[in-house]
Amino acid sequence: MKKSGKIFLVFLLMLLFAAGMFGFSSHAVQADTMSNIQDDINKYNNKLKDAQAELTAEQGQLYKNQSKIAATKKLITQITSDISQKEAQLKDLTNQADANKNILTEYIRQIYYVDQEDLLVSLPVSDNKLNDLSANFDGMLGVKAKIIASLETINNTKSQVEQVRSSLADLQKNNAQALAAQQAQQASIASDVQDTQSSIQDLQKKLSSLQGDLNALLGQSYSTDDIWKAVKFASDKTNVPRGFLMGVLQVESHLGANIGKGTYKTDMNPNQQGTFKAICKSLGINPDKQPVSRRVCYNPKAADHCGGWGGAMGAEQFIPTTWMAYSNSVSAVTGNSPASPWNLYDGITAMAIKLARTPGVTSGKTSALKQATCSYLGTCSQSYMSGVLYWADNYKQLLN
Numbered sequence: 001m002k003k004s005g006k007i008f009l010v011f012l013l014m015l016l017f018a019a020g021m022f023g024f025s026s027h028a029v030q031a032d033t034m035s036n037i038q039d040d041i042n043k044y045n046n047k048l049k050d051a052q053a054e055l056t057a058e059q060g061q062l063y064k065n066q067s068k069i070a071a072t073k074k075l076i077t078q079i080t081s082d083i084s085q086k087e088a089q090l091k092d093l094t095n096q097a098d099a100n101k102n103i104l105t106e107y108i109r110q111i112y113y114v115d116q117e118d119l120l121v122s123l124p125v126s127d128n129k130l131n132d133l134s135a136n137f138d139g140m141l142g143v144k145a146k147i148i149a150s151l152e153t154i155n156n157t158k159s160q161v162e163q164v165r166s167s168l169a170d171l172q173k174n175n176a177q178a179l180a181a182q183q184a185q186q187a188s189i190a191s192d193v194q195d196t197q198s199s200i201q202d203l204q205k206k207l208s209s210l211q212g213d214l215n216a217l218l219g220q221s222y223s224t225d226d227i228w229k230a231v232k233f234a235s236d237k238t239n240v241p242r243g244f245l246m247g248v249l250q251v252e253s254h255l256g257a258n259i260g261k262g263t264y265k266t267d268m269n270p271n272q273q274g275t276f277k278a279i280c281k282s283l284g285i286n287p288d289k290q291p292v293s294r295r296v297c298y299n300p301k302a303a304d305h306c307g308g309w310g311g312a313m314g315a316e317q318f319i320p321t322t323w324m325a326y327s328n329s330v331s332a333v334t335g336n337s338p339a340s341p342w343n344l345y346d347g348i349t350a351m352a353i354k355l356a357r358t359p360g361v362t363s364g365k366t367s368a369l370k371q372a373t374c375s376y377l378g379t380c381s382q383s384y385m386s387g388v389l390y391w392a393d394n395y396k397q398l399l400n
Contacts, residue, residue, distance in 0.1 A: 058193045062189045227256060269319075329353050
């Protein structure tokens with residue numbers, strides 16, 4: 001072999017070796033990146049678990065404190081009512097005392113006038129008359145004694161009632177102070193709950209972003225075990241048959257393995273793009289890096305040779321506006337706020353909620369399942385419906 005040929009061969013071998021080393025290096029870097037991302041996911045999952053446990057404890061404390069506040073308010077209301085009763089009783093006793101004082105004053109006046117009269121001059125001397133006058137005078141003195149005794153009883157009762165009222169007033173004051181302290185504590189706990197909820201939302205955003213990055217590197221979304229668990233969760237919460245959920249999921253995204261490799265700028269209807277970016281922003285995701293389903297170009301006569309749009313998100317393949325219509329309902333079930341179309345539990349729960357809107361689906365009626373597939377797709381396609389029911393039946397047998 002000529003020298004120039006040998007040189008070329010050596011150069012070619014070195015080039016191939018370098019290419020192989022570059023490829024190996026590239027895969028190694030990718031593996032390291034995936035490992036780092038998975039480590040971060042595990043770390044944030046642990047933090048999320050701790051935060052959710054903390055939130056549960058704080059909410060329990062909030063509930064207990066609210067019960068204490070309600071009991072204290074009820075007690076204050078009862079004390080206020082008791083004080084009002086005692087004040088009414090005091091008012092009645094005061095009126096009785098005033099009436100007896102007026103009567104006593106009149107009797108004293110009459111006794112004074114009788115005492116001033118010259119009985120020997122003003123009355124004929126008669127034993128019977130004197131006896132009557134003496135009896136009347138003694139009667140007045142007896143009434144006076146009774147009135148005085150009644151006044152003493154009234155005053156004693158008033159004194160006791162005033163003591164009770166004073167004690168009730170002190171009790172009312174103490175409970176009012178306790179209520180103020182409880183309400184301040186309630187505000188503090190509510191603030192802690194709000195802070196913890198914000199922390200959970202931040203962690204969920206970070207997890208969604210990391211999971212999206214990991215999915216992009218893996219080229220697929222979810223493991224079979226993840227799928228089974230999420231389907232079971234959504235089915236238990238909505239009563240939609242598991243097999244039916246698996247059937248729809250299989251046809252829509254091959255059980256989450258094909259969530260799309262398009263971009264929103266190229267494949268999504270422009271009237272959906274603003275909503276898509278808002279969803280990504282709420283989750284802390286870069287919309288430029290988040291894959292969506294590609295456009296399906298089925299109409300060569302269309303101006304752009306496509307005539308259709310992609311832009312569906314996640315395993316459930318919802319378009320942005322449809323997702324927004326269900327996101328709050330999803331959050332209420334999964335507890336993720338905001339819910340993410342790329343979170344498997346959120347996505348399949350959204351799918352189940354939408355399918356459950358068709359009457360009869362939760363009982364597994366075939367006619368209802370057919371109608372639900374039409375509603376989910378947005379149009380009735382025999383091939384789509386047949387595919388869903390075929391897979392639903394097979395998964396039903398497998399699950400059973």
